[in-house]
Amino acid sequence: MDSPGFSWNNNNVNTSLDLNVKPLLRLNDHDIPDQKKEVATIKFPELVRPKNFSVKEENGALVEELNRVSEENKKLTEMLTIMCENYNALKSQLVDYMSKFNNNNNSDNNNKESRKRKSESSNNNNNNTVGIIGNNNVSESSSTDEESCKKPAREETIKAKISRVHYRTEASDTSLVVKDGYQWRKYGQKVTRDNPSPRAYFKCSFAPSCPVKKKVQRSVEDQSVLVATYEGEHNHPHPSQMEANSGSSRVATIGSVPCSAPLGSTGPTITLDLTKSNKASTKEDDHHHQVSKPKNMDTPEVKQFLVEQMASSLTQDPKFTAALAAAISGRMLQPNQADKW
DNA sequence: CGAGTTTGACCAGCGC
């Protein structure tokens, strides 16, 4: 199943940008064969040292050039960051739109929250939408028709609002707090039969206007993994997005979509595995590159990582590299216009 | 003092 953009980069998109300009310019006479000097003079006339050009002046020019390239690098990085923000904003809007669309489709069925126990086993059994989200890949699969046909319609509407996210935490971290960006109010905790770890129950802080609940429990298999089960859909923007919309901050909301919304209207339950780290490479990682710090994706490290990834993908694009090379060489040929760029 | 958390009690579904 295609997911509209919950991967930060596709496998076939390498986002590294090789901005480390290689020393394609050698400025010392003794480094340049005579024939090539001629070429260099033609292509980069300002880069070939004049006969009476002193070493100090040359060093100064080099330093100046280096500074300029560094500035360019910074600008490009900033541009990429802004692109990240724009992409993320668009993605959030898409998620909101899909949620609203889904709400409309299910409006007849989603009315009220009931204390009636929803058979968890049935949810698990029908938890066929096992998606794995990483920084490079998303795969989701929806319930088979055969299985969904077995379930009553009411159950399907419930399932449609459920998503599951795995978070890896420090093993020593005993709290059941999942930093997904939303604000939650804990209203209960229970030890369940099938898992010795307690299960915490949270409601969205915007309750009762926002009906979303989540359950957080440590995985039986791996105690360092927190399994958060989200029920319902937030009917308000993500807090970080609200902040962004208010214009008070330009902090990128990279990854701030907490994957808590039932991302697809077609699948009953969505499981997002945010637990894999780059360090712990598994066979699965051959196909799914994972976010190393899923818990708090607003951290500067993550942003830096994403910027690097996007830059990497841009360098893989021959058109982009060609355009970049042309731009750089163009600027070198017309240094007076450098500041205008 | 208000907001959030903890925790025991209670309720309701489910299986036998």
Next chain:
DNA sequence: GCGCTGGTCAAACTCG
């Protein structure tokens, strides 16, 4: 009907 279990409530408690 009864016991088990998951989910929720709400009083008590904690913290800033």
